[in-house]
Amino acid sequence: xILQHDPxxxxxxxxxxxxxxxxxxxxxxxxxxxxxxxxxxxDDCLYWLPTVDGDPDIEPSIIYDDHERLQERVFRITxxxxxxxxxxxRTLHNISNVAVVNAGREEVRVLCNLLVIExxxxxxxxxxxxxQRMLAGRAEYLFVQGAPGGPRWxxxxxxxxxxxRDLPLYNITFIV
Amino acid sequence: MALSPEDLVVDGDGDFRIHTEIYTDPVxxxxxxxxxxxxxxxxxxxxxxxxxxxxxxxxxxxTQPAIVSRAKDGKIHVMLNRCRHRGSVVCRTQRxxxxxxxCPYHNWTYGGDGGLVSTAQATGYKNMDYGxxxxxxxxxxxxxGLIFARLRPGEETLAQRLADVRHFIDLWVERxxxxxxxxxxxxxxxxxxxxxxxxxENGTDGYHGNYVHDSFLKVVERAGQKxxxxxxxxxxxxxxxxxxxxxxxxxxxxxxxxxxxxxxxPGLAAYHAQLxxxxxxxxxxxxxxxxxxxxxxxxxxxxxxIRVIKPLSVNExxxxxxxxxxxxxxxxxxxxRLRTHERFFGPAGFGAPDDxxxxxxxxxxxxxxxxxxxxxxxxxxxxxxxxxxxxxxHTTDEAPQRAAYREWKRLMTRAAEAP
Numbered sequence: 001x002i003l004q005h006d007p008x009x010x011x012x013x014x015x016x017x018x019x020x021x022x023x024x025x026x027x028x029x030x031x032x033x034x035x036x037x038x039x040x041x042x043d044d045c046l047y048w049l050p051t052v053d054g055d056p057d058i059e060p061s062i063i064y065d066d067h068e069r070l071q072e073r074v075f076r077i078t079x080x081x082x083x084x085x086x087x088x089x090r091t092l093h094n095i096s097n098v099a100v101v102n103a104g105r106e107e108v109r110v111l112c113n114l115l116v117i118e119x120x121x122x123x124x125x126x127x128x129x130x131x132q133r134m135l136a137g138r139a140e141y142l143f144v145q146g147a148p149g150g151p152r153w154x155x156x157x158x159x160x161x162x163x164x165r166d167l168p169l170y171n172i173t174f175i176v
Numbered sequence: 177m178a179l180s181p182e183d184l185v186v187d188g189d190g191d192f193r194i195h196t197e198i199y200t201d202p203v204x205x206x207x208x209x210x211x212x213x214x215x216x217x218x219x220x221x222x223x224x225x226x227x228x229x230x231x232x233x234x235x236x237x238x239t240q241p242a243i244v245s246r247a248k249d250g251k252i253h254v255m256l257n258r259c260r261h262r263g264s265v266v267c268r269t270q271r272x273x274x275x276x277x278x279c280p281y282h283n284w285t286y287g288g289d290g291g292l293v294s295t296a297q298a299t300g301y302k303n304m305d306y307g308x309x310x311x312x313x314x315x316x317x318x319x320x321g322l323i324f325a326r327l328r329p330g331e332e333t334l335a336q337r338l339a340d341v342r343h344f345i346d347l348w349v350e351r352x353x354x355x356x357x358x359x360x361x362x363x364x365x366x367x368x369x370x371x372x373x374x375x376x377e378n379g380t381d382g383y384h385g386n387y388v389h390d391s392f393l394k395v396v397e398r399a400g401q402k403x404x405x406x407x408x409x410x411x412x413x414x415x416x417x418x419x420x421x422x423x424x425x426x427x428x429x430x431x432x433x434x435x436x437x438x439x440x441x442p443g444l445a446a447y448h449a450q451l452x453x454x455x456x457x458x459x460x461x462x463x464x465x466x467x468x469x470x471x472x473x474x475x476x477x478x479x480x481x482i483r484v485i486k487p488l489s490v491n492e493x494x495x496x497x498x499x500x501x502x503x504x505x506x507x508x509x510x511x512x513r514l515r516t517h518e519r520f521f522g523p524a525g526f527g528a529p530d531d532x533x534x535x536x537x538x539x540x541x542x543x544x545x546x547x548x549x550x551x552x553x554x555x556x557x558x559x560x561x562x563x564x565x566x567x568x569x570h571t572t573d574e575a576p577q578r579a580a581y582r583e584w585k586r587l588m589t590r591a592a593e594a595p
Contacts, residue, residue, distance in 0.1 A: 049524065051362035058510075059360045059361060060517065060518060061518055062522055064518055072395045072519075073526075075394075080390065083537075084533045086533075125540075127537075128536045166362065166363075166365075168494045169367065170366065170523065171529050172524045172529075173524060
């Protein structure tokens with residue numbers, strides 16, 4: 001993507017900063033610090049994995065979480081016995097092709113590629129355990145300035161368009 | 177296959193058992209494709225998915241590739257996706273709109289009705305009878321928007337097939353005040369490494385909810401909607417029913433699954449007023465009952481969605497869930513229904529992935545030999561039969577599963593006698 005550079009409005013976030021944020025988010029997920037991951041999100045956030053392009057009020061989404069439902073997602077993984085996460089997935093979130101677009105003073109839009117390697121450990125003689133899987137997608141973030149005293153940037157939107165979003169998927173109850 | 181299909185389902189006095197091989201034997205799987213999926217009426221698509229002439233969907237009937245197509249004259253055709261020349265599929269995209277299906281190999285071209293339109297370099301054929309070389313057609317019929325097809329011609333009409341379950345399909349459609357259901361383009365799709373029948377059994381299983389979905393119940397409790405104790409009490413209300421042809425359903429009174437579909441929606445009162453106006457108050461109560469309805473072997477009508485089981489092999493299955501949009505209902509309500517559906521279902525939902533997980537743990541368990549039988553006798557002592565309906569004495573009983581396996585046995589042995 002070619003950036004439209006506007007010299008009168010220097011971007012508030014450059015690519016290094018964006019990558020640092022994304023790598024930190026990946027680390028929190030991969031080290032299972034889900035509560036800390038949740039704290040990255042703004043109160044009016046949207047965490048969205050569509051199935052197809054279209055109106056999310058008509059087309060089903062794989063995930064369409066507002067902040068309340070995102071809390072539920074973390075609660076379910078951390079506080080309940082969810083069979084689909086027993087054993088818990090190990091993940092490795094890989095970020096690449098980072099681009100900062102529409103960098104303004106209050107909001108910054110960041111695009112990147114996301115490759116998640118996932119593995120559920122356990123007795124490898126059992127189906128579904130011990131196999132590494134990959135999920136690949138294009139991620140689109142909207143960062144907003146955080147409130148004073150908190151993190152500088154918070155995630156207002158994280159949208160991940162998986163390349164296989166309109167095809168059958170196997171258990172993605174870990175966090176993408 | 178050590179045992180014959182006749183021996184794999186034991187239906188005795190207080191005794192109902194299923195043999196391991198039903199879930200593990202590739203030979204049984206192949207017989208199921210022939211004797212069940214290719215010999216009975218199978219749901220292939222919903223009419224709302226093919227609104228215009230030229231619209232098509234590529235799918236499978238059992239494991240045979242097929243095309244559902246609306247021809248120029250508006251008529252729906254269901255055809256095998258196999259060129260009559262040398263056998264390549266002629267349609268590779270999942271859905272779209274086209275005038276022609278063209279074979280990628282030698283360019284043989286078929287119309288939306290499956291008729292052979294042209295062959296490449298046609299002078300290479302002498303006196304070719306195009307009329308006999310169209311794509312192979314299945315029998316097609318529809319009921320209230322649900323399109324069914326049958327690959328092998330049979331005596332039974334779709335109306336006869338659906339005679340006992342039709343009433344419950346009607347109630348499902350009438351969740352729409354306009355009697356009109358539409359499906360989205362998008363869907364929740366799962367693939368899981370286990371046999372298709374685990375999903376078939378589970379969709380009408382009233383026994384597992386408290387245990388498989390304990391995680392979801394805690395989410396609901398945390399949200400202040402219902403306590404775990406309240407939801408488990410609701411799950412003990414209502415009944416389960418086994419019908420003819422292997423059909424069956426969980427039957428809970430209106431609001432019985434509240435917590436799963438607790439809409440928090442200001443549009444709900446307006447919606448109920450619409451239903452009452454359209455159908456009357458007593459019918460409305462029946463319409464709003466919570467029913468998981470299996471139309472054997474692989475179609476479910478759920479409160480929020482249509483679910484189709486697509487067997488790929490003996491231990492690989494795809495499940496497609498398409499949330500329904502209720503024609504005439506307030507937009508707010510349809511939006512809230514979609515959001516609550518997403519919360520539970522889908523491969524990242526808070527409920528359905530836990531179901532899929534136990535299908536996989538069950539398939540793994542089937543590797544253990546020496547304990548060859550799964551038990552499905554729960555509640556046989558308290559089951560009643562009325563007008564051909566097997567009614568469970570309790571909502572956790574296995575009456576629908578028994579109905580499904582009685583049909584399995586009937587079809588699997590019937591075809592053996594008359595291939």
